[in-house]
Amino acid sequence: MNVKVKLVGRYKEITGHNEIELTIKNGDTIWHIIDIFVKQFPKIQKDKKFIMVSKNNIYTTRDATITMGDEITLSPPVVSGG
């Protein structure tokens, strides 16, 4: 199935899109989304462990499963300087 993934911040600039479409299997998890995303856009590799992911407007853990119609958003990691 195809899932629409909204992008936030510099991910828009890196990918050239506000939203992308990824192909996954029903029941795949957020891990799969991140894996595919990072493979398509290797510049994001260093963020891989820290990408913030929301599913239907709730930030979620990597093991959450994706079903048809879910709205996924990928945001760059929280910044830590003071």
Place this chain on the structure above:
Amino acid sequence: MDFTRYKRQILLEELGERGQKILSQKHAVIIGGGGLGSNSSEILTRMGIGKIDIVDDDEIELTNLHRTSLFNEQDIGQPKATILEKKLQQINSEIEIKGFKHHVTKDNIESLVKKADIILDGTDSMQLRYLINETAVKHDIIWAYAGVYATVGMVMGIQPTKTPCLKCIAQNIPDKNGEIPVLGNLPLTIASIQCIETLKLLIENESSGLIIYDIWKQQFEQINIQKNPTCSCCGKKQHGFL
């Protein structure tokens, strides 16, 4: 109480005399007195928050001067907390300001924030932010996360019983490796946004979600998110940092 100095602020529909009176009765604890904390403490001092505590263990260094207007070359080597208390009290003698030269740890954080109406994040450590988050959730204290990196800043007002907490949005957070790049006026800009969130939390009991601002690209994003019911911190009440 004489609100003359706040006359122009009271004219704001969003504040009014009612809002100003609320601010005058509030106690803010700012953890960290560097780029973010020094700027947010100055803004809140000028805005008239009744009581402000600033907690920071560091001394002022030459490399701090590019991102705050409160410190100058004569202050180098002095404790940030002491200098902030002194200078902020000169700006507004009608409020109570205390600087604490303390290293914030799991052993003292609860005593430092137990009387706070709000905690402001001015730290540069993600470990400490998790500790603040857990303390705020445990004691139901509102807090305002803020962070900067290069030209990007993030802010999120957190109401533990109502909004997502920091752990809801980020289970894994990269800590800094060495010194991070920061554009000089970014902390002031982000501290200013953080202080607006502080006012909204204190006066309206509302927050704006996660705010991401890239000051170089002049791109502002506001992400409205919901609480994660399975969050280990605010959902399951697991407090591994405390």
